[in-house]
Amino acid sequence: MAGNTASTGVDSAGSATSGGPVGAPRRLRSDAQRNIDSLLEAAKAAFGTSGVDAPAKEIADLAGVGVGTLYRHFPQRSDLVVAVIQRDIDACADAASTLSAANEPGVALAKWLFRYTEFLATKRGLAAALHSGDPAFDALPGYFFERLGPVLGSLLEAAIASGEIRAGISPKDLLYAVANLSLPVADEGVAYSQRMVALLIDGLRYGAELQRS
Numbered sequence: 001m002a003g004n005t006a007s008t009g010v011d012s013a014g015s016a017t018s019g020g021p022v023g024a025p026r027r028l029r030s031d032a033q034r035n036i037d038s039l040l041e042a043a044k045a046a047f048g049t050s051g052v053d054a055p056a057k058e059i060a061d062l063a064g065v066g067v068g069t070l071y072r073h074f075p076q077r078s079d080l081v082v083a084v085i086q087r088d089i090d091a092c093a094d095a096a097s098t099l100s101a102a103n104e105p106g107v108a109l110a111k112w113l114f115r116y117t118e119f120l121a122t123k124r125g126l127a128a129a130l131h132s133g134d135p136a137f138d139a140l141p142g143y144f145f146e147r148l149g150p151v152l153g154s155l156l157e158a159a160i161a162s163g164e165i166r167a168g169i170s171p172k173d174l175l176y177a178v179a180n181l182s183l184p185v186a187d188e189g190v191a192y193s194q195r196m197v198a199l200l201i202d203g204l205r206y207g208a209e210l211q212r213s
Contacts, residue, residue, distance in 0.1 A: 018035055039065065040083055041063070046058050046059045047081075049062075070169060079125060081136075089119075089143060096154065099152075108159070109159045116178055117181075117190060117193050117194050118190055145175070153170075156171060163208055166204050176192050178197055
């Protein structure tokens with residue numbers, strides 16, 4: 001995709017902006033947001049099956065919109081990739097509060113780490129683009145830690161306070177550890193990564209038992 005990226009119709013998190021005139025009908029803004037949401041879901045699916053260079057028409061068709069709508073909101077392919085990743089980061093971060101409300105601290109932490117593992121698995125097809133040197137992706141690592149670090153920190157603190165998880169590990173340590181355990185392995189999928197992460201979680205629990213003894 002090529003063109004000016006100054007006005008994409010979305011903010012940094014992929015949400016609709018008020019690019020139209022003040023007082024524009026709310027229905028138009030809602031329609032624009034629905035189009036953006038559909039495009040991001042379609043792009044995520046297309047990237048998973050066809051890679052980051054999936055044809056624009058494939059993405060637009062999946063979203064049920066015209067190619068022109070895709071280009072209007074995301075003039076360059078990097079705009080679309082960034083929006084897809086930020087949306088998935090946000091969803092992963094937001095899952096923490098839901099899991100905390102429904103589970104004991106240690107279980108909530110474990111379930112969130114499995115959710116994070118799934119998030120990492122869906123990004124494997126984007127690795128080449130993310131490491132391409134395109135400056136459009138420069139802010140993503142900071143956004144990643146800004147959103148995921150605090151929520152994982154809260155989950156960790158609660159699990160440590162309840163005595164279910166060993167102390168002495170930082171959110172950054174755990175984010176990196178799970179990422180390393182989620183690196184692609186030939187002929188293996190996300191289920192393999194989750195088994196490795198389960199072993200890590202068992203180690204955290206065993207460490208808590210030793211600290212209590």
